[in-house]
Amino acid sequence: MIHPVDTILSLALLSILFSFGSSRLPGLIKVMAFQGVVVSIVPLFVGHEMSTGSVIFTIVTLTIRGIIIPGCIYLAIKRVAIGREVEPIVGYHASILAGLLLIVGATFASHHIDVPYSSVSALLLPTAIALLGAGMFLLMARRNAIAMVLGYIMMENGIYLVGTSFSMRARHIVEFGILLDVLAGVMIMAVILQNIKQTFDDVDTARLRTLKE
Amino acid sequence: MLEIVFLIPFFTGAAAFFLPDKIGRCLLVLTGAIHLILSVIVWAGRLVPLFPDYFAVTPEGLLSLLVISLLFFLISIYTIAYLKASDIHAEHIFTGSMLLFLSTMTMVTLSDHIMVMWIAIEATTLASAPLIYTHRTAASLEATWKYVLICSVGIAMALLGSVLVTVAMDVGKVDAPISFSAMTEVAKQMDPMWLKAGFVFILVGYGTKMGLAPMHTWLPDAHSEAPSPASALLSGVLLNCAYLGIFKTNKIMHAAGLADFSGPILIVFGLISIMAAATFILKQTEYKRMLAYSSIENMGIIAFGTGIGGLGAYGAMICLIHHSLIKSSLFLTSGNILLGFGSRLIDQTGNLVNRMPKTFVAFFGGFAGISGFPPFGIFIGELLIIMGAFRTGNYVSAGLFILSLCVIFAGFANNIMKISFNTSDAAIRIKEAPSLVWPQYVLLLTSLVLCFWMPDTLYQTIIHAVNTIGGGF
Numbered sequence: 001m002i003h004p005v006d007t008i009l010s011l012a013l014l015s016i017l018f019s020f021g022s023s024r025l026p027g028l029i030k031v032m033a034f035q036g037v038v039v040s041i042v043p044l045f046v047g048h049e050m051s052t053g054s055v056i057f058t059i060v061t062l063t064i065r066g067i068i069i070p071g072c073i074y075l076a077i078k079r080v081a082i083g084r085e086v087e088p089i090v091g092y093h094a095s096i097l098a099g100l101l102l103i104v105g106a107t108f109a110s111h112h113i114d115v116p117y118s119s120v121s122a123l124l125l126p127t128a129i130a131l132l133g134a135g136m137f138l139l140m141a142r143r144n145a146i147a148m149v150l151g152y153i154m155m156e157n158g159i160y161l162v163g164t165s166f167s168m169r170a171r172h173i174v175e176f177g178i179l180l181d182v183l184a185g186v187m188i189m190a191v192i193l194q195n196i197k198q199t200f201d202d203v204d205t206a207r208l209r210t211l212k213e
Numbered sequence: 214m215l216e217i218v219f220l221i222p223f224f225t226g227a228a229a230f231f232l233p234d235k236i237g238r239c240l241l242v243l244t245g246a247i248h249l250i251l252s253v254i255v256w257a258g259r260l261v262p263l264f265p266d267y268f269a270v271t272p273e274g275l276l277s278l279l280v281i282s283l284l285f286f287l288i289s290i291y292t293i294a295y296l297k298a299s300d301i302h303a304e305h306i307f308t309g310s311m312l313l314f315l316s317t318m319t320m321v322t323l324s325d326h327i328m329v330m331w332i333a334i335e336a337t338t339l340a341s342a343p344l345i346y347t348h349r350t351a352a353s354l355e356a357t358w359k360y361v362l363i364c365s366v367g368i369a370m371a372l373l374g375s376v377l378v379t380v381a382m383d384v385g386k387v388d389a390p391i392s393f394s395a396m397t398e399v400a401k402q403m404d405p406m407w408l409k410a411g412f413v414f415i416l417v418g419y420g421t422k423m424g425l426a427p428m429h430t431w432l433p434d435a436h437s438e439a440p441s442p443a444s445a446l447l448s449g450v451l452l453n454c455a456y457l458g459i460f461k462t463n464k465i466m467h468a469a470g471l472a473d474f475s476g477p478i479l480i481v482f483g484l485i486s487i488m489a490a491a492t493f494i495l496k497q498t499e500y501k502r503m504l505a506y507s508s509i510e511n512m513g514i515i516a517f518g519t520g521i522g523g524l525g526a527y528g529a530m531i532c533l534i535h536h537s538l539i540k541s542s543l544f545l546t547s548g549n550i551l552l553g554f555g556s557r558l559i560d561q562t563g564n565l566v567n568r569m570p571k572t573f574v575a576f577f578g579g580f581a582g583i584s585g586f587p588p589f590g591i592f593i594g595e596l597l598i599i600m601g602a603f604r605t606g607n608y609v610s611a612g613l614f615i616l617s618l619c620v621i622f623a624g625f626a627n628n629i630m631k632i633s634f635n636t637s638d639a640a641i642r643i644k645e646a647p648s649l650v651w652p653q654y655v656l657l658l659t660s661l662v663l664c665f666w667m668p669d670t671l672y673q674t675i676i677h678a679v680n681t682i683g684g685g686f
Contacts, residue, residue, distance in 0.1 A: 115380070132373070139366065148362060155369050163376045174267075177332040178372070184339050185365050192346075192358050199351050208355045211434040 005045040009123040012038045012157075013103055016134045019154070020095040023085055025077055025146055029070050032150050036065035039131075039157045043164040046121065057172045064179055065160075069153060069186050076190040077146060080197040087204055090141040098137060106130040124161065131158030145196060145203040149189045156182050215262040215270065218251045218278075219319035226312030230305055237308040238293050244312055245286035248319070252282035256670075262323075266390055269325035272678035273460055276530070276671075278322040280537045281450045283659070285315050287652040291545050292442040294648040298552050301440065307347050313340040314446060321454040325392040327375045330458055331368070334422060337451055338364045344443035345435050356431075356438035363431040364422050371418025371458065374411045378465070381407035393461045397681070400468035408466065409474055415462045416478060422455035424509045425482045425516060426489035433493075436505035437557065441548025444501065448508045449541030453533055456515060463519060464681045472522065472683055479520030484613055486513025491617040495624040499557045501547050503628055504540065507583055510621055511536040511591075517614060518598040519682065521605055526684025528597030530675050535582070535590030535660050542656035543579035546572055549649055550632070553641045559628050563637030571645045573633060575653035580629045582660055584622045590664050 015035040022028045040061040043054070088095065106129035115125055131154055138151030164175070193203060200207045225244045229237045254260055256275055262268040292311070301307055317340045320333040338361060346357040379391050384404035389395045396403070421428035436444045459479075466475040490510035497503040511532060518529025549572040554562045565573045582589035595618065602611035643649075663671075676685055 114384075145358070152362065152366055152369070155366065159369060159373050159376065162373065174326065174328045174332070178328060181332050181335040181339070185335065185361070188339055188342050189361055189365075192342075192354070192361060195346075195354055196358060199354055208358060210352055211355055211359075211438075 003045075003121055005042060005121045006123045008038055008042060008045065009121065009127045012042075012127050012161075013123075013130060016103065016130055016154075017096055017099045019134070019138065019150070020099040021092050023088075023092060025086060025144070026074070028086060028147065028150055029074050029077075032073075032153055033066055033070035035131075035154065035157060036067075036069060037062055039161055040065045042124075042161060046124070046164075053172055057175065060176065061179060064183055065157070069183060072187055072190045073146060073149060073193075076193050080194050085144070086147040087143040088141060089143055095137070095141060098141075099134060102133045102137065103130045106133065128158050128161040131155070131161065134158075143205050145193055145205050145208075148205065149186065149193070152189075153182075153186065215255065215260045215268055215323060216264065218248065218255060218260070218323065219316045221247060221251070222312045222316035222319065226309050226314075226316055228309075229312055230309040232305065234296075234304045234308075237305050238296065241289045241292060241308050241311060242286075244315070245282075245289035248315065249282045249286045252278050266392065267326040267329045268323045269392065269394055270323070271325065271394070271461075272674045273457060274322040275674055276534065276678060277450070277453050277457055278319065280453065280534060281315070281318055281322065284449050284537060284541050284656070285446065287655055288442050288445050288541065288545065290648055291445075291548075291652040294646050295440070295442055295548055295552070298643050298646070298649070299440070301347055302349055303347075306343055307440070307443075310340055310343040311443070311446070314344065314451075316340070318450055318454050321457060325394055327378060327391050327393060327396070330393070330461070331372050331375050334371070334419065334455060334458055335365070335368050337454060338368065338422070341443070341447060341451065344447075345439045347440050347443065348438070350438075353438040356434035359431045360435040363428070367418050367421025367428055369418070370421070371415050374414030374416075374418055374462075377407055377411035377414060378403075378462070381405075381411060393464065396465050397468045400465050401470065403465075403469055405469065405471060408469055409471060412462055412466055412471075412475055413478065416459055416475075416482065419455045419458040420482060420516075423452050423459065423516075424455075424486070424512045426486040426509060426513070429486065429489065429509050432509060433502045433505040436508065436544075437499060437501035441501075441544055441551065444504075444547070445541035445544035448505065448544055449537040452508060452512055453537060456512070456533065459516075460519065460682070467682050476520045476522060479516045480607065480610055481520075483513045483515070483517030483520060484610055484617075486510065486516065487614065487617040487621075489513075491620040491624070494621050497624070497628060498559055500550065500559050500562070500628065500632060501544075501557055503559075503625065504543055504547060507621070507625065508536075508540055510617075511540065511583070514595065514598065514614075517610075518594070518601065521598060521601045521607060522683040523601045524604060524684075524686065525598045525601030526679040526682050527675065527686070528594040528601060530594075530679050530684070531590055531597065532594035534663070535594060538656045538660040538663075539579050539582040539589065539591065542575060542653040543583060545653050545656075546575045546579060546650075549643070549645065550576070552643045552649075554637075554639050555642055556639075559631055561637075561639065562632045563635035563639075565633045568637070568641050569645055571650040575650055575657065577629070577633060578657045579653070580625065582657060584625050585618065588661065588664050590660055593664060 019031045107126040110125035135155030317336040324330045381403040424432040490506045494506045518525040
């Protein structure tokens with residue numbers, strides 16, 4: 001029988017492929033919002049006893065990861081009228097192929113790793129690894145600064161999956177602190193993005209080349 | 214209530230965002246003074262944590278806390294004179310961020326919980342980002358962007374590493390709180406493979422923030438674009454905070470008997486950093502970037518010493534303290550030069566010895582200290598590290614270490630001579646007000662005094678800290 005968490009995780013994997021294939025920023029942000037929602041509900045299905053605290057925490061996580069963080073970025077591009085392409089260094093088709101290879105590689109790698117909770121879901125570790133790798137791919141393969149921020153968020157999503165699912169020690173207050181840091185980080189990045197757009201009239205990072213040796 | 218040490222600057226910092234500039238300046242110095250007093254009280258062991266699960270007083274934390282506190286107080290005095298002499302937009306954001314920055318760095322030194330440590334270190338990135346963008350130029354914007362993105366991504370790696378360390382506990386079926394002190398006690402039972410993986414990720418993550426090459430690319434930009442008081446804080450104490458994260462994880466590695474694994478990695482990263490600094494310092498045209506590369510060098514030295522262990526670990530601790538004192542004084546002095554000559558290029562300055570004699574004394578003293586002249590502490594630290602390296606049989610790395618130090622000294626000395634003695638007809642734009650020079654004198658003097666006379670309590674604390682990573686005589 002397919003465990004519900006596997007269905008959810010396969011949606012997260014699908015969102016990686018979608019994000020690699022999307023050429024326009026608003027589309028990419030929507031994919032990331034979807035991914036944020038999917039990732040935040042995973043802990044509800046993985047081994048925890050359902051307590052009021054964990055339900056409230058899930059709702060808070062979902063709001064921040066799925067609504068506020070993408071909302072911040074979306075507002076940033078709205079306010080300074082950035083609606084352009086993500087300026088790929090690696091083309092979209094090649095990116096999707098790379099995404100597929102990444103998922104296969106992550107599944108392969110996770111078979112060789114002995115994790116205490118692999119009984120919970122077979123897809124958990126592959127998804128986490130794939131999200132991490134995909135985030136790094138976006139950081140490297142897109143010149144647009146916003147796509148890079150989204151890559152960072154995807155990496156964070158991957159780490160969140162590793163964290164909440166494998167290790168059940170961190171208390172909610174600590175996890176909330178981590179979430180708050182990520183949120184503040186993204187907000188600051190959004191402010192910098194707006195300033196970059198105003199100063200350079202573009203968010204193409206190829207223009208950020210004055211400081212180098 | 215230990216937490217008050219970082220809560221006070223947090224609240225004054227938040228308040229400074231909404232207060233007029235004048236009150237903000239007073240608040241800066243006042244908070245610095247209160248913080249210094251509180252740090253001394255913490256040192257005396259009079260404050261107990263309210264949340265012992267998350268915060269604790271550790272010897273290495275105490276050392277960093279005292280350094281932060283002293284530096285911030287002196288820098289805040291300098292900042293007032295600096296703000297008067299320079300023209301800074303949105304001063305309330307600058308002072309507010311400085312105080313929040315102090316608060317987050319203090320939190321790093323006091324945190325014992327592995328995740329709280331991460332939260333605090335990431336918070337230092339966020340609090341210091343507005344400081345780098347103070348001048349509102351295109352270059353400073355670029356530096357801020359690189360700083361926030363590279364450090365956030367790097368520190369995300371450290372978060373993954375921290376999670377892996379907790380997985381190591383789960384696999385080893387250990388039930389203990391995930392604080393550094395508790396984990397060090399049960400380290401032997403933790404799963405070595407996961408622990409090793411966690412250490413590597415934490416080293417790469419916090420290493421990015423500490424400025425270890427090849428993850429150092431943000432550092433010269435950020436340190437040169439930030440206003441000098443902020444550069445002094447970034448270089449003098451922020452790098453130590455990141456080091457603290459690596460130090461504490463290394464402590465777990467040592468307790469788990471995995472020192473053979475963590476030591477060589479630290480040595481390699483340290484050597485790469487020192488050599489990268491040597492490469493870039495030779496061709497440097499800007500004096501603030503030169504100082505930034507010197508910070509990378511010193512962080513490399515510290516990582517190298519920590520990896521060597523024994524005498525080297527003690528030497529690394531000595532270097533850590535003296536680097537903070539001397540480098541922050543150098544950055545403050547570079548602020549004077551920038552105010553005086555109005556340019557960051559070495560070629561546009563010159564004849565400092567006659568033009569700004571008081572600044573020259575601080576600058577040259579700082580140079581002598583940082584490049585390892587006796588009797589300054591860096592000399593003693595480096596000597597101990599080299600001796601430690603020979604004792605443990607690391608002849609090749611010790612050779613590379615000495616060679617790189619010589620190259621760096623040559624490059625550094627060449628530029629310093631140009632700034633100090635070249636002819637220049639530029640008009641000096643500021644007067645050397647007393648508070649623009651004496652904070653640097655105090656910092657250098659402290660470093661000098663510590664070489665000849667170290668209070669026994671300080672010595673014991675250092676020994677206590679390095680004992681846990683196999684250091685000492």
